Amino acid sequence: MPKTKALAAASSNTEPPAARKRAKPAVRSPSSVSRRLRQIEDKRSAILGAALGLFSRFGLHGTSIDQVAARADVSKSNLLYYFANKEELYVNVLRDLLALWLEPLRGFSAEQDPAEAIGGYIRRKLVVSRDRPDASRLFCLEMIQGAPLLRDELDRELRALVEKKSEVIRAWIEAGKLAPVDAHHLIFALWAVTQHYADFAVQVQALTGRTLEDAAFFEQTVENVQRIVLQGIAPR
Amino acid sequence: MPKTKALAAASSNTEPPAARKRAKPAVRSPSSVSRRLRQIEDKRSAILGAALGLFSRFGLHGTSIDQVAARADVSKSNLLYYFANKEELYVNVLRDLLALWLEPLRGFSAEQDPAEAIGGYIRRKLVVSRDRPDASRLFCLEMIQGAPLLRDELDRELRALVEKKSEVIRAWIEAGKLAPVDAHHLIFALWAVTQHYADFAVQVQALTGRTLEDAAFFEQTVENVQRIVLQGIAPR
DNA sequence: GTCTATAATTGGATAGAC
DNA sequence: GTCTATCCAATTATAGAC
Numbered sequence: 001m002p003k004t005k006a007l008a009a010a011s012s013n014t015e016p017p018a019a020r021k022r023a024k025p026a027v028r029s030p031s032s033v034s035r036r037l038r039q040i041e042d043k044r045s046a047i048l049g050a051a052l053g054l055f056s057r058f059g060l061h062g063t064s065i066d067q068v069a070a071r072a073d074v075s076k077s078n079l080l081y082y083f084a085n086k087e088e089l090y091v092n093v094l095r096d097l098l099a100l101w102l103e104p105l106r107g108f109s110a111e112q113d114p115a116e117a118i119g120g121y122i123r124r125k126l127v128v129s130r131d132r133p134d135a136s137r138l139f140c141l142e143m144i145q146g147a148p149l150l151r152d153e154l155d156r157e158l159r160a161l162v163e164k165k166s167e168v169i170r171a172w173i174e175a176g177k178l179a180p181v182d183a184h185h186l187i188f189a190l191w192a193v194t195q196h197y198a199d200f201a202v203q204v205q206a207l208t209g210r211t212l213e214d215a216a217f218f219e220q221t222v223e224n225v226q227r228i229v230l231q232g233i234a235p236r
Numbered sequence: 237m238p239k240t241k242a243l244a245a246a247s248s249n250t251e252p253p254a255a256r257k258r259a260k261p262a263v264r265s266p267s268s269v270s271r272r273l274r275q276i277e278d279k280r281s282a283i284l285g286a287a288l289g290l291f292s293r294f295g296l297h298g299t300s301i302d303q304v305a306a307r308a309d310v311s312k313s314n315l316l317y318y319f320a321n322k323e324e325l326y327v328n329v330l331r332d333l334l335a336l337w338l339e340p341l342r343g344f345s346a347e348q349d350p351a352e353a354i355g356g357y358i359r360r361k362l363v364v365s366r367d368r369p370d371a372s373r374l375f376c377l378e379m380i381q382g383a384p385l386l387r388d389e390l391d392r393e394l395r396a397l398v399e400k401k402s403e404v405i406r407a408w409i410e411a412g413k414l415a416p417v418d419a420h421h422l423i424f425a426l427w428a429v430t431q432h433y434a435d436f437a438v439q440v441q442a443l444t445g446r447t448l449e450d451a452a453f454f455e456q457t458v459e460n461v462q463r464i465v466l467q468g469i470a471p472r
Numbered sequence: 473g474t475c476t477a478t479a480a481t482t483g484g485a486t487a488g489a490c
Numbered sequence: 491g492t493c494t495a496t497c498c499a500a501t502t503a504t505a506g507a508c
Binding site for chain 2: 503
């Protein structure tokens with residue numbers, strides 16, 4: 001039996017519990033207050049960053065609070081002051097993720113040239129795979145596990161966004177600018193080929209000896225993926 | 237610090253420890269001996285099957301021996317009789333995996349028509365994604381974690397196989413039967429788009445309402461993936 | 473081979489001083 | 491806010507009877 005605890009009720013606020021509960025001290029000078037707030041915020045994001053790095057490799061259960069704390073350079077109990085428990089930490093890491101993950105898709109509309117739009121999308125996704133491989137991996141991990149925590153968001157946000165973009169694709173097809181492919185399958189293909197370079201980076205590295213960090217290899221990847229996909233959906 | 241224990245020395249034998257250590261009883265009739273052996277083998281694979289199902293969803297650390305035992309319908313200590321510890325169980329599950337995973341790639345050679353060969357490959361991989369999604373997921377999980385246990389095999393077996401098949405692809409290109417794509421990137425694209433339907437099944441389900449188990453959806457998927465990729469690499 | 477304890481450890485979470 | 495000291499639950503793994 002999985003323990004779900006306070007998952008559903010996870011707070012979306014930015015401040016640590018204590019900061020919520022007590023009134024802010026009224027006597028502090030504005031500068032020292034803001035400095036303090038920023039410092040707290042920094043710590044929070046240091047923890048979130050460390051957590052992302054570890055969760056994305058070893059998963060929720062493969063990572064201990066101790067490890068996260070060590071990597072963020074705080075004590076375990078200090079970490080638990082900022083995040084009431086492990087799962088709340090995990091949820092907060094995931095929250096930031098989905099936005100980042102959805103972002104690149106937003107930017108294509110029917111007015112654009114499809115080759116332009118899709119080519120650009122491929123590049124943007126590969127940039128994410130290069131610069132935020134941890135985000136990509138954690139997203140993948142969560143999917144594999146059945147996305148217990150993202151399921152709702154998948155059904156709402158993502159679904160709505162994908163439907164909108166599917167319309168755009170269908171419009172392109174009707175205008176004869178694209179071969180008649182199913183919009184969903186095209187989107188899946190785009191996601192799959194671009195994410196692959198982040199999620200299977202070890203394999204890519206083992207087989208090619210290169211990573212996306214290598215600028216030449218990155219460009220070569222962009223070109224090949226673009227060529228295959230764009231030619232693959234060009235009207236005949 | 238990860239505990240590596242006896243991972244490297246994991247045995248590849250098929251019989252449980254006790255069967256190795258003691259001499260086989262000489263007085264048993266042949267039929268009862270073989271029945272017994274088969275029964276033991278059955279139990280072993282029941283455990284391995286249960287383990288694959290759970291490990292592929294929740295990972296090594298997200299799965300307890302208890303859960304595996306329950307699912308395989310044996311007691312925990314009985315399970316530990318067959319597999320000395322959790323990691324040995326995990327390694328044994330992984331071992332079977334790679335073979336299954338590599339299999340579909342073996343069957344293409346320069347004599348074949350590339351469209352035929354690659355189209356067939358796509359279908360075979362999608363069949364695996366449909367029938368063995370757990371295998372696909374566990375492979376993906378292992379990759380995300382940096383493939384600590386498969387790294388060696390990746391560097392040897394997989395690499396050798398991929399190099400051989402890359403040659404085939406290059407031969408096709410030289411013969412003008414294929415557009416000039418980089419062989420590695422083509423192979424990555426093939427893996428990515430086909431695995432996606434297993435690893436991201438939840439997402440596919442959330443967005444299309446369908447699974448590969450749905451025969452119509454399966455065919456539609458095969459066609460779309462084939463169309464995109466084959467047209468994507470057809471010579472101009 | 474299979475079972476019933478039980479030892480041993482890890483790791484999440486709390487209490488309470490400062 | 492941060493720390494030290496614990497508590498407590500969950501698991502892995504072993505011992506030893508049958």
